[in-house]
Amino acid sequence: xxxxxxxxxxxxxxxxxxxxxxxxxxxxxxxxxxxxxxxxxxxxxxxxxxxxxxxxxxxxxxxxxxxxxxxxxxxxxxxxxxxxxxxxxxxxxxxxxxxxxxxxxxxxxxxxxxxxxxxxxxxxxxxxxxxxxxxxxxxxxxxxxxxxxxxxxxxxxxxxxxxxxxxxxxxxxxxxxxxxxxxxxxxxxxxxxxxxxxxxxxxxxxxxxxxxxxxxxxxxxxxxxxxxxxxxxxxxxxxxxxxxxxxxxxx
Amino acid sequence: xxxxxxxxxxxxxxxxxxxxxxxxxxxxxxxxxxxxxxxxxxxxxxxxxxxxxxxxxxxxxxxxxxxxxxxxxxxxxxxxxxxxxxxxxxxxxxxxxxxxxxxxxxxxxxxxxxxxxxxxxxxxxxxxxxxxxxxxxxxxxxxxxxxxxxxxxxxxxxxxxxxxxxxxxxxxxxxxxxxxxxxxxxxxxxxxxxxxxxxxxxxxxxxxxxxxxxxxxxxxxxx
Numbered sequence: 108x109x110x111x112x113x114x115x116x117x118x119x120x121x122x123x124x125x126x127x128x129x130x131x132x133x134x135x136x137x138x139x140x141x142x143x144x145x146x147x148x149x150x151x152x153x154x155x156x157x158x159x160x161x162x163x164x165x166x167x168x169x170x171x172x173x174x175x176x177x178x179x180x181x182x183x184x185x186x187x188x189x190x191x192x193x194x195x196x197x198x199x200x201x202x203x204x205x206x207x208x209x210x211x212x213x214x215x216x217x218x219x220x221x222x223x224x225x226x227x228x229x230x231x232x233x234x235x236x237x238x239x240x241x242x243x244x245x246x247x248x249x250x251x252x253x254x255x256x257x258x259x260x261x262x263x264x265x266x267x268x269x270x271x272x273x274x275x276x277x278x279x280x281x282x283x284x285x286x287x288x289x290x291x292x293x294x295x296x297x298x299x300x301x302x303x304x305x306x307x308x309x310x311x312x313x314x315x316x317x318x319x320x321x322x323x324x325x326x327x328x329x330x331x332x333x334x335x336x337x338x339x340x341x342x343x344x345x346x347x348x349x350x351x352x353x354x355x356x357x358x
Numbered sequence: 359x360x361x362x363x364x365x366x367x368x369x370x371x372x373x374x375x376x377x378x379x380x381x382x383x384x385x386x387x388x389x390x391x392x393x394x395x396x397x398x399x400x401x402x403x404x405x406x407x408x409x410x411x412x413x414x415x416x417x418x419x420x421x422x423x424x425x426x427x428x429x430x431x432x433x434x435x436x437x438x439x440x441x442x443x444x445x446x447x448x449x450x451x452x453x454x455x456x457x458x459x460x461x462x463x464x465x466x467x468x469x470x471x472x473x474x475x476x477x478x479x480x481x482x483x484x485x486x487x488x489x490x491x492x493x494x495x496x497x498x499x500x501x502x503x504x505x506x507x508x509x510x511x512x513x514x515x516x517x518x519x520x521x522x523x524x525x526x527x528x529x530x531x532x533x534x535x536x537x538x539x540x541x542x543x544x545x546x547x548x549x550x551x552x553x554x555x556x557x558x559x560x561x562x563x564x565x566x567x568x569x570x571x572x573x574x575x576x577x578x579x580x581x
Contacts, residue, residue, distance in 0.1 A: 164484050192490060200488045206481035209580045210503050219499070224490040252580045268489070 113139050114173075115276045115307045116161065121170030122183075123153075123160055130156045131167070132331040138276065141305040145312055145322035145339065149354060152329040154311045158280050161309070162200045163191060174198055175275045196225065199269025199277040203284050205261045207253040207268070213240070214249045217268050225272060232271075239267040243297060259290030263297055270301075277301070279310040295321075315358045319343040327351045365542050365551050369558060372538030377562075378448075379455055379524040379534060384517065386460035391467025398472055409468070416465035421458070422526050428458040429530050455527045459520075466516055474509035475501065507577045514570045518563050525559075535559075 116138040123131040130153045138144050146154045159165040161172055169183040175197040179186055186194070207216050217239060218232040227235070240246045243263040253261050262282060269277050279298065283291040295317050301308065302321050312318055318325055322339040327346075335348045346352045397409035416424065429451070432438040443450045478501055486496040525536035539555035 162488055164487065195488060195490045198488075200485075202481060202485065204481060206479075206485035208482070208485070208500055210507070220489040220491065223495060223499070254581045272489075 115140050115142075115175055116309065117171065117173040118157070118161065119171040121157070121160060121172065122168045123156055123165065124168055130331050131160070133170070134328075134331075134333060136326060136333065136336075138307060138309055140275075140307055142324065143302045143306075143308045143310065143322045145310045145318035145325045146328060147312065147315065147318055147325060147354075148328035148334075153331045154328050155280055157328070158200075158278050158309065158311050162198060162278055163195060196272055197275045199272065199274040201262070201266050201269050201277065201279045201282050203281040205253070205258075205265045205285070207261055207265055209253050212250050212252055213245065213256070213264050216253070216264055217271050220268075221271055235271055236267075239270055242300075243267050257290060258286045259293045262286065262290075262294045266294070266297055266301075276307040276309065279308065279312070281311050281313065283312070283314060315343060315355065327354065329354070361546055361548075362550065362554075365546070365554055368538045368542055369535055369551070369555055372533055372535035373558060375452070375527070375532055375534035376521075376524045376536070378452070379459060379527055379532070380521055382456045383459040383463055383520060386456065387463035387467055390460060390464035392471055394464050394468035395471040395475065398468055399475070413465045413468055416462050417469075421462050421523060422529050424462055425455060425458045425526060425529055428461075429454040451530050451532050455530055455532050459523070459527075463516065463520060467513070470509050470512045470516070471505065473512075474505040477508060478504060510570070510574050510577070514567075514574075517566060517570065521563050521566065522559060 114137050116136075118137070119135045121131050121134045122129070134153070134157055136144075146157070148154050156165060160167050161174070163179065166185065167180060167183060171181045172179040174194050177186070177190060177194045177197065179191065179194050185191070208219070211219060214233070214236055217236045218229070221227040221232040221235060222229060236249070237246070240249055243266065245260060245263055245267070248256060248260060248264075253264065256264065262285075266277075266282075282298070283294050286294060291314070295314065298308070298310065298317075299321050310318070310322065319339050324336060325339045325342045326336040327334050327342065327348075327350075329350055335342060335346060335351045337347075342351070343355060346355055394409055394412065397405055398413065400406045400409070432440050440454075441450050443453065445453060448456075482500055482504070483496060486500045491499065524534055527534050528537045528540065531537065535555055535558060539551045542551035543549060
């Protein structure tokens with residue numbers, strides 16, 4: 108058993124319905140520090156909803172979610188606003204369609220939250236920003252606006268924005284689904300680099316070979332439940348469940 | 359020559375009030391419009407309905423009628439005599455004009471702002487939320503600046519209409535430019551004062567158009 112403090116994300120028996128439609132039917136999972144977990148499965152299987160619940164964008168009906176040891180909700184009861192805010196500073200989220208702020212420059216997209224939420228000085232925030240832009244190979248784009256960047260560049264900016272606050276875990280919601288194959292590569296390489304640096308990540312993705320190569324563990328979700336989970340390579344090459352086999356046969 | 363000169367002087371005197379109505383109406387109706395649009399979008403049904411009714415009535419009845427109601431209403435309906443009110447250089451006629459114009463224009467602005475706010479993608483709110491911005495920060499830093507850009511063309515329309523609508527204050531005998539032009543025209547038995555007043559309105563709007571174009575251009579750095 109891993110040390111409790113090593114568990115960055117704990118999700119336990121989470122249920123979520125939208126009106127009459129039950130989307131999550133008792134999901135439990137754990138992500139340990141430094142671990143990369145890929146979540147795969149057909150559309151409508153609940154992957155995105157699970158991610159949205161973990162990132163406070165949706166409220167669960169029942170179950171427990173804890174991030175970095177702070178309990179966001181237990182038995183469907185949510186913590187107070189102050190703790191919620193603290194929890195939000197512990198994770199980053201990268202959206203499928205980037206959701207950069209179009210009226211801010213690349214630099215300001217990255218530094219705005221540092222300065223106005225985390226109360227960093229402008230100089231400090233700029234330093235953090237420069238480091239991230241270098242890493243993302245976007246230094247020369249610092250003063251450009253998102254509309255003048257390619258989709259791949261925009262997604263790299265949004266990864267930089269998520270990394271800026273130095274989160275304990277980053278969630279990716281189909282980070283390459285809005286990109287063409289060529290741009291996809293650049294974004295996946297950035298995520299690979301992060302995996303090498305032992306960044307804790309949960310990635311919802313349809314890129315099966317990427318999941319196999321980068322993730323430590325894969326979770327296959329369908330119909331609101333976790334159908335199968337296991338070491339990435341093993342699950343992709345030798346799935347146990349019929350449903351998993353059928354899904355992977357499509358790739 | 360003397361007639362034209364005195365016409366010009368009279369119209370310029372009236373223009374002070376025309377500009378006053380224009381200026382104060384904008385100052386009051388834009389924030390009020392934002393509030394009304396917020397109320398209109400309220401999740402509490404009754405609140406939303408009240409603001410819907412407000413917008414419906416103020417857009418659905420003549421501004422001239424609203425002017426008369428605001429001016430005469432307090433006395434004839436409630437028996438309150440406000441006629442002697444004076445705020446600085448502004449008498450009750452002028453104040454009633456500003457109140458009626460602001461209430462009326464707020465209804466139009468509210469619907470324009472609602473369109474702008476509702477056109478914002480949910481993703482902008484979500485990105486701001488997970489980054490830890492408060493509701494106020496999200497609204498003033500992320501949403502409002504983008505809404506301003508989106509609504510500017512429609513707001514420009516209203517601003518230009520407002521310049522011309524100021525002439526309706528004539529019904530309350532506010533000595534704005536149109537009232538002055540009417541008086542000069544009947545005194546001189548001539549249409550020249552109307553033509554000169556028309557030129558004044560047009561040039562004013564020409565200048566406003568240039569300013570608004572510049573503002574729009576200053577926000578064209580992103581799409």
